[in-house]
Amino acid sequence: MQISVTRLYPEPGYQQPLKGLYLQHQLHREGRPESPFVYSNFITSLDGRISLGNPGNATHTVPAATANPHDWRLYQELAGQADLLITSGRYFRQSHIGEAQDQLPVGNQQEFDDIREWRLAQGLPEQPDVAILSSSLDIPLAALEPYRHRRILVITGESSDQTRVDLLQKSGIEVLRAGAGTRVEGQLLIPQLGRSGYRSIYAIAGPAVFHTLLEANVLNRLYLTIAQQLLGGELYDTLTRGALLTPARSMSLVSLYHEPCTGVAAGQLFAVFEPRY
Numbered sequence: 001m002q003i004s005v006t007r008l009y010p011e012p013g014y015q016q017p018l019k020g021l022y023l024q025h026q027l028h029r030e031g032r033p034e035s036p037f038v039y040s041n042f043i044t045s046l047d048g049r050i051s052l053g054n055p056g057n058a059t060h061t062v063p064a065a066t067a068n069p070h071d072w073r074l075y076q077e078l079a080g081q082a083d084l085l086i087t088s089g090r091y092f093r094q095s096h097i098g099e100a101q102d103q104l105p106v107g108n109q110q111e112f113d114d115i116r117e118w119r120l121a122q123g124l125p126e127q128p129d130v131a132i133l134s135s136s137l138d139i140p141l142a143a144l145e146p147y148r149h150r151r152i153l154v155i156t157g158e159s160s161d162q163t164r165v166d167l168l169q170k171s172g173i174e175v176l177r178a179g180a181g182t183r184v185e186g187q188l189l190i191p192q193l194g195r196s197g198y199r200s201i202y203a204i205a206g207p208a209v210f211h212t213l214l215e216a217n218v219l220n221r222l223y224l225t226i227a228q229q230l231l232g233g234e235l236y237d238t239l240t241r242g243a244l245l246t247p248a249r250s251m252s253l254v255s256l257y258h259e260p261c262t263g264v265a266a267g268q269l270f271a272v273f274e275p276r277y
């Protein structure tokens with residue numbers, strides 16, 4: 001992949017290869033035992049869509065118009081630096097019915113060999129572990145099979161269904177509780193993961209999980225790709241879903257890169273934001 005992007009902020013004007021743009025961030029060295037480094041990543045259209053409902057599909061999926069290999073490369077580079085991925089019960093239900101976008105990263109495709117090799121050279125295990133947030137605990141066991149070589153943690157609230165917890169544990173899955181009701185609370189979750197030895201935590205779920213992190217003020221960084229497209233549609237998700245965030249969470253721009261339009265492909269912006277706590 002020989003794609004260059006132009007830096008717009010800070011110090012505009014530099015050209016940089018897209019490949020390696022995020023891998024150099026060394027996120028696995030940012031966290032501390034008492035405060036793991038928590039980051040997330042989305043691709044959004046200009047009108048804020050991260051996913052769309054599609055006729056004939058049971059679930060919402062990332063819009064075909066915005067999904068693209070350049071953003072996907074950066075998504076994989078971010079996973080390359082993670083000790084742990086946070087995903088959701090929804091992902092495994094969607095995967096079970098064949099509607100998930102792809103397997104969990106880091107991808108096994110040849111084009112990501114360098115990322116997996118980079119992990120090993122950095123002293124990280126071959127693949128990040130997997131944490132699944134779920135209140136319902138409706139997680140098809142068959143969908144977990146491809147990940148049995150990684151540590152899988154299901155995380156739920158104190159009052160979630162014990163029968164389902166028993167079922168998961170009987171099949172060898174670890175279950176943690178981090179929340180008073182059925183929901184996981186970010187301010188309990190992240191310290192617990194820190195105590196389990198995780199330093200870099202990459203949230204790749206959607207709007208409810210992202211809201212859980214924002215509400216608890218535990219997010220350290222947001223990587224946001226903005227595809228320069230307007231999609232419309234009536235069934236869609238945006239970055240967050242949950243109670244109004246009061247006060248609104250303010251974010252500082254850390255860096256911004258631009259990939260221009262080429263032929264029929266829309267341009268995109270690669271932005272990095274950090275919350276101002």
Ligand SMILES: NC(=O)c1ccc[n+]([C@@H]2O[C@H](COP(=O)([O-])OP(=O)(O)OC[C@H]3O[C@@H](n4cnc5c(N)ncnc54)[C@H](OP(=O)(O)O)[C@@H]3O)[C@@H](O)[C@H]2O)c1
Binds near residue numbers: 050061155182184
């Ligand atoms: N464009 C992008 O970059 C991007 C990125 C990520 C996702 N997406 C898309 O966004 C859409 C929605 O994704 P999603 O459903 O995974 O997102 P989500 O809204 O974050 O997660 C939904 C599920 O996660 C669990 N969950 C969330 N917060 C929880 C909490 N505090 N405690 C316990 N469980 C919690 C619940 O699972 P249970 O139902 O099992 O209780 C819930 O149904 C999908 O279409 C996905 O493809 C797009």
